[in-house]
Amino acid sequence: MILIKALQAMLESTGLIMLTPGNVFLIFVGMLLVYLAIHKHYEPFLLLPIGFACIVANIPGTDLLLNGGLLSFFYLGVEHMIYPPLIFLGVGAMTDFGPMIANPSLLVLGAFAHVGIFIALIGAKLLGFSIFEAGAIGIIGGADGPMAIYVTQHLAPHLMAQVSVAAYSYMALMPLIQPPIMRLLTTKEERNIMMKQVRFVSKREKIMFSLIITVIIDLLLPPIAPLITMLMLGNLLKESGVVERLAKTASGEFMNVITLLLGLSIGSTMSADTFLKLKTLEIIILGLVAFMTGTAGGILGAKLLNKLSGGKINPLIGSAGIASVPIAARVSHKVALEENPYIFLIMHAMGPNLAGVFGTAIAGGIMLTLLGM
């Protein structure tokens, strides 16, 4: 009798009796994310910790997610918007903005490729989301994970799990989403356009770039000052050449630690009670629409610039105007290479790709300002 009671008490202390079918489903989703990261190499640095945390978040009975639990401490970095600017510091320290400075006429492609943000925003509003929720959903189309987290935390923190998972999943799937749209909207002739080599950008120009952009953006768009400040600080560390150790740390181990904490924090929000809702499906569909229309917008914008320049711009670089660096630029390069093995678009596509980083930040900053944040 005592043995049965002891076993019953032990059973009650486990998570087994609290396990719901929703939990089981999301444990499988977490395992799928881990599989995609390991087997398919889809954004493994993010999908692996996200998937693992998703599994853990759906095991009831632990105090990991409760107030004071380990994952709840990690999540403070998202809640207080510490991780996105720190990720931007690392991105700045590892990025060469030369291709963007060298080809300023392509900067506007970073705007055309963001049309998806606004289509998703209007779509979300039509589906009954509030204007704040719609803004957070729209920003998925920027394909910039830290920016999506930053804007969502301001506008609709309760949608953090859905928005961040959609943003990072679609970023990982860009090599599958973009090419069919790129081929559909361009002719064989356009895909074969060879572009002129971009000019050399000096160290002095790159240093001036970080300083001038910090002053201008922080002055004009204060809501995104934390992100742009850290992005430009990271870039200044890299380009100055006098603090190599700091630049190496910011773009190396420090960035890895923040990426790990960010991935675990996002994955920990995927518990069945918050994630398994009709809204999640709607957000995931809207996110896909944002990515597809953004890609199309970028390609059509590049076609327009190609016409205006007298046929000097390969329209395939337009889709790189979506922020995700350097995935979108690599996709442009790969599609062109499949068409003609002598076309190397990577450096040309990096220009609009980097402009896309600023594009998402500026679009988000304007949105936050207009919505009174």
Added chain:
Amino acid sequence: MESMINDTVQGAIYLSVIDMILLIVFLYAMGQLFKLFPLVNKIKFTLRKKGN
């Protein structure tokens, strides 16, 4: 700070149009600014020449 945009479909359209236009203006202006960047190298050259 209060929102300038109404929580309606019309508000969402206004927000999108204004944001898109301002985004194009911002990036175009940044592009124009970058066109001036090669001047930075010339300033350096002039200063060195004067120093000599």
